[in-house]
Amino acid sequence: MRFLPLTNADREEMLSKIGASCVDDLYRDVPAKVLLKSPVALPHHKSEQEVEAYFEKLAAKNIRAGSVPFFIGGGAYRHHVPALVDHLIQRGEFLTSYTPYQPEISQGTLQYLYEFQTQVALITGMEVANASLYDGSTGAGEAVLMAHRLTKRKKVILSGNLHPHYREVIRTLTQYGEEVIETLSPNVNEPHAALSALSAAVDDETSCVVVQNPDFFGHVQDLRFLADACHAKGALLVTVVTEVISLGLLQSPGSMGADIVVCEGQSIGNGLNFGGPYLGLFATREAFLRQMPGRICGETVDKDGQRGFVLTLSTREQHIRREKATSNICTNSGLTSLAFCIHMTLLGEKGFRHLATINHRNAVRLKSSLESLSGLKVLNQAFFNEISVMLPKNAAETVEQLAKKGILAGVPASRLYPEESKLVNVLVLAATETVSEETISKLVLAFKEIL
Amino acid sequence: MHKTSTGNRALELKEPLLFEIGTSEKIGVDLESIESFAFALGGIERNEPIGLVGLSEPETMRHFTRLSRKNYAIDLGIYPLGSCTMKHNPRINEKIARAPALSDVHPLQPQSTVQGSLAVMAELSHWLMQLCGMSAVALSPKAGAHGELCGLMTIRAALEHKGDVRREYVLVPESAHGTNPATATLCGYKVRPIPANSRGRVDLKAFRSALSSDVAAIMLTNPNTCGLFEEDILTIAEDVHKAGAFFYCDGANFNAIVGKVRPGDLGIDAMHINLHKTFSTPHGGGGPGSGPVVFSSSLAPFVPVPYLVQANDSLRLIEEKSSDTKNFGRLTAFHGQMGMFLRALSYMLSHGSDGLRQVAEDAVLNANYVLARLKDIMTPSFKGPCMHEALFDDRFLKGTGVETLDFAKAMIDEGFHPMTMYFPLVVHGAMLIEPTETESKQSLDQLIESLRALAQAAQSGDTARFKDAPHFAPVKRMDETRAARTPVLRWKKNQSFEKIS
Numbered sequence: 001m002r003f004l005p006l007t008n009a010d011r012e013e014m015l016s017k018i019g020a021s022c023v024d025d026l027y028r029d030v031p032a033k034v035l036l037k038s039p040v041a042l043p044h045h046k047s048e049q050e051v052e053a054y055f056e057k058l059a060a061k062n063i064r065a066g067s068v069p070f071f072i073g074g075g076a077y078r079h080h081v082p083a084l085v086d087h088l089i090q091r092g093e094f095l096t097s098y099t100p101y102q103p104e105i106s107q108g109t110l111q112y113l114y115e116f117q118t119q120v121a122l123i124t125g126m127e128v129a130n131a132s133l134y135d136g137s138t139g140a141g142e143a144v145l146m147a148h149r150l151t152k153r154k155k156v157i158l159s160g161n162l163h164p165h166y167r168e169v170i171r172t173l174t175q176y177g178e179e180v181i182e183t184l185s186p187n188v189n190e191p192h193a194a195l196s197a198l199s200a201a202v203d204d205e206t207s208c209v210v211v212q213n214p215d216f217f218g219h220v221q222d223l224r225f226l227a228d229a230c231h232a233k234g235a236l237l238v239t240v241v242t243e244v245i246s247l248g249l250l251q252s253p254g255s256m257g258a259d260i261v262v263c264e265g266q267s268i269g270n271g272l273n274f275g276g277p278y279l280g281l282f283a284t285r286e287a288f289l290r291q292m293p294g295r296i297c298g299e300t301v302d303k304d305g306q307r308g309f310v311l312t313l314s315t316r317e318q319h320i321r322r323e324k325a326t327s328n329i330c331t332n333s334g335l336t337s338l339a340f341c342i343h344m345t346l347l348g349e350k351g352f353r354h355l356a357t358i359n360h361r362n363a364v365r366l367k368s369s370l371e372s373l374s375g376l377k378v379l380n381q382a383f384f385n386e387i388s389v390m391l392p393k394n395a396a397e398t399v400e401q402l403a404k405k406g407i408l409a410g411v412p413a414s415r416l417y418p419e420e421s422k423l424v425n426v427l428v429l430a431a432t433e434t435v436s437e438e439t440i441s442k443l444v445l446a447f448k449e450i451l
Numbered sequence: 452m453h454k455t456s457t458g459n460r461a462l463e464l465k466e467p468l469l470f471e472i473g474t475s476e477k478i479g480v481d482l483e484s485i486e487s488f489a490f491a492l493g494g495i496e497r498n499e500p501i502g503l504v505g506l507s508e509p510e511t512m513r514h515f516t517r518l519s520r521k522n523y524a525i526d527l528g529i530y531p532l533g534s535c536t537m538k539h540n541p542r543i544n545e546k547i548a549r550a551p552a553l554s555d556v557h558p559l560q561p562q563s564t565v566q567g568s569l570a571v572m573a574e575l576s577h578w579l580m581q582l583c584g585m586s587a588v589a590l591s592p593k594a595g596a597h598g599e600l601c602g603l604m605t606i607r608a609a610l611e612h613k614g615d616v617r618r619e620y621v622l623v624p625e626s627a628h629g630t631n632p633a634t635a636t637l638c639g640y641k642v643r644p645i646p647a648n649s650r651g652r653v654d655l656k657a658f659r660s661a662l663s664s665d666v667a668a669i670m671l672t673n674p675n676t677c678g679l680f681e682e683d684i685l686t687i688a689e690d691v692h693k694a695g696a697f698f699y700c701d702g703a704n705f706n707a708i709v710g711k712v713r714p715g716d717l718g719i720d721a722m723h724i725n726l727h728k729t730f731s732t733p734h735g736g737g738g739p740g741s742g743p744v745v746f747s748s749s750l751a752p753f754v755p756v757p758y759l760v761q762a763n764d765s766l767r768l769i770e771e772k773s774s775d776t777k778n779f780g781r782l783t784a785f786h787g788q789m790g791m792f793l794r795a796l797s798y799m800l801s802h803g804s805d806g807l808r809q810v811a812e813d814a815v816l817n818a819n820y821v822l823a824r825l826k827d828i829m830t831p832s833f834k835g836p837c838m839h840e841a842l843f844d845d846r847f848l849k850g851t852g853v854e855t856l857d858f859a860k861a862m863i864d865e866g867f868h869p870m871t872m873y874f875p876l877v878v879h880g881a882m883l884i885e886p887t888e889t890e891s892k893q894s895l896d897q898l899i900e901s902l903r904a905l906a907q908a909a910q911s912g913d914t915a916r917f918k919d920a921p922h923f924a925p926v927k928r929m930d931e932t933r934a935a936r937t938p939v940l941r942w943k944k945n946q947s948f949e950k951i952s
Contacts, residue, residue: 092526175638348505382493
């Protein structure tokens with residue numbers, strides 16, 4: 001067993017040093033009737049070669065996103081990740097290091113976290129950011145809890161166009177805190193009306209409003225008037241961004257008045273990975289710092305006056321405050337935040353905007369190509385890289401048909417909104433930089449055949 | 452010794468912040484050029500620069516490579532961190548996780564096109580249930596603490612379904628990891644702490660008097676955070692169930708008993724497993740983790756969505772609760788840490804049930820060897836053998852002027868990451884050592900010799916090496932007070948630390 005360095009000679013010598021006759025002597029506190037006498041009924045060890053063959057067989061049952069025309073978004077996006085990113089995160093000093101609780105031997109991790117926090121604060125247009133949370137959805141839940149602590153109110157209003165998984169996570173996380181959750185209906189046709197309804201719903205008991213921009217259907221809007229409506233009533237605005245590359249081209253959530261910004265950071269540095277591990281970005285106003293959940297890295301000096309970085313403000317966290325902690329979080333997203341930081345470094349100011357522009361251009365192309373088809377209607381005026389289309393028939397069935405033709409055409413809205421009959425024919429399509437004129441043509445052709 | 456003009460010392464290289472070396476012009480990617488086109492952004496196109504900086508590829512390589520060299524890592528040396536299970540991260544795991552048809556897969560693809568990924572989840576579930584002797588599993592929690600939340604919420608859902616809504620308390624040992632009480636609070640419960648007895652286990656008498664009909668659950672870690680097996684666990688389970696409550700187990704220490712004991716046989720109703728501990732997925736400098744939860748049959752109906760079902764020849768993920776099912780809801784977007792599932796399953800298949808049993812035995816052997824060879828000079832907190840981790844306290848430093856913190860920092864100079872310090876809280880100046888099974892006897896002997904030398908030095912008054920340690924690390928002890936009092940959490944142009952403070 002190549003991962004176990006002890007030899008039988010070692011084991012014998014160690015047992016004799018301990019004064020035990022066999023290893024089960026060391027299990028003497030385990031009640032005899034529950035100490036297993038032989039290995040559990042599972043296969044025995046396999047060679048590296050056998051393990052590879054096993055996974056190859058399973059991999060063959062998947063359709064790889066990049067092997068076909070691909071237009072799926074819905075909260076996770078397919079982007080090109082430069083080779084250098086994956087290479088660097090595999091350096092042992094990054095991959096196999098622990099949480100930087102001993103700063104003297106973790107300055108590598110701590111410095112990149114500081115750089116990461118800076119990048120996140122800049123792109124969201126906020127004053128401070130933390131060192132990442134698990135993902136966007138759990139970040140949204142934490143944002144709501146934070147808003148309740150800050151406002152001392154318990155009512156949260158959720159936009160109907162917020163990603164349904166995020167809505168559900170918020171519901172789950174707040175279900176035992178006597179919170180009141182008001183969820184507006186989704187509105188795919190009139191995003192501005194939906195936003196107005198959201199603004200009108202804010203009252204003196206509202207702790208926060210959670211809105212997504214670009215929203216689940218791809219609509220992009222100016223949120224300033226919503227922010228004003230919230231602030232007029234003493235409520236906070238939580239803005240969710242599931243496609244973080246949109247921040248390369250759009251005005252920042254911070255500049256539009258957000259109090260807390262939560263993003264899914266997966267699009268930068270990280271592949272699709274069937275849903276995880278992803279990357280929660282969390283940023284807020286400096287005044288709210290002490291209520292911010294998660295790890296935070298800060299600058300300081302060592303005893304020689306040398307600049308260094310440490311995890312800080314730990315008195316918010318579980319290992320100090322226990323039942324009074326701001327959250328129960330222990331880990332951040334380490335490696336995926338490093339990947340984000342490296343990819344952002346390679347992109348820089350120019351590349352980030354350029355990449356975002358390519359994404360938008362591809363979505364503009366997709367929209368105009370689809371508009372050449374009679375029978376379907378594109379529902380977006382303003383969008384970034386995702387659009388919604390009203391098909392003449394059931395979107396989920398259409399997607400299955402197209403999958404059989406070797407095309408992954410998008411997310412049927414009904415998969416996320418199963419109870420909304422109005423959305424049964426709505427298909428949401430994303431066009432990132434990985435989409436080409438060729439794949440768009442293939443999609444259009446396939447639509448022609450089946451619609 | 453002279454100072455170099457760069458501040459570098461041979462291979463120990465200084466590295467400025469990205470924002471001090473990058474520029475708004477530099478770029479390390481090549482993107483297709485675009486002709487101008489009409490934007491459809493609803494008039495909210497960004498007009499101001501963001502303030503990011505970039506670097507070319509070679510400069511990016513250098514920046515992050517230099518940063519990496521300031522880190523300790525498992526690949527470099529032992530991390531004797533109790534409760535963390537810092538074992539070797541096999542590289543076959545990394546290869547498997549990166550296989551294109553397993554990694555370049557979207558969570559919302561039609562399920563017929565991701566049967567391979569679903570099969571991985573099914574196989575992982577099977578291994579976890581078999582190893583634990585449990586009936587159901589929730590794979591979606593993103594980390595151990597998230598798994599604790601999943602477990603407690605499932606318990607609460609089960610109790611509420613029975614109409615049993617008066618139970619306000621969760622029993623938590625004083626030695627528990629901080630996430631336990633924090634999770635209980637998030638779940639709307641109040642915490643009733645239970646003290647340890649003189650043998651480091653749950654005080655049975657105190658537990659019994661705390662166990663009233665207003666208790667929803669007990670959260671135990673087994674082996675516990677003192678590294679000891681809770682020998683009364685069968686009695687505790689029986690009492691808990693008789694009282695109509697549920698038994699949650701924090702599975703952080705599963706490495707001691709994997710393949711040797713099944714938590715289901717102990718009467719446990721729910722247990723989270725840290726894939727990044729027992730099952731070798733990389734710690735990555737702090738994450739990502741993965742915390743699937745195994746459940747007894749009484750809790751199985753209440754697990755969160757999504758969960759897997761077998762339907763004819765294919766696997767299906769159920770993503771929504773329906774009116775006729777009792778699942779309590781969703782804990783995260785999508786399906787869980789698939790990248791970690793791949794790594795953990797690769798690890799499990801590589802070891803097999805025989806190898807995993809050996810893992811536990813070697814982990815326990817290694818910890819006891821360290822205990823046996825240090826007990827004459829350091830002070831073990833409890834008598835008798837330990838499980839996979841050995842707990843010491845600071846009695847052996849009494850009168851030396853050296854605290855646990857100084858002792859640990861001196862270990863850094865010796866070339867080791869310190870052990871877990873000041874946890875668990877039940878002993879003074881705790882030092883919790885968990886070597887794991889992937890340390891060779893040579894590696895253990897090195898650590899032992901070094902700790903003996905340090906203990907000897909402290910006791911004989913040779914305290915210079917402890918004062919203000921570490922002396923040889925890239926940076927010295929940090930002013931953590933200043934960091935908290937004057938938080939500086941990002942780079943800003945013209946920001947000077949001196950000016951702020």
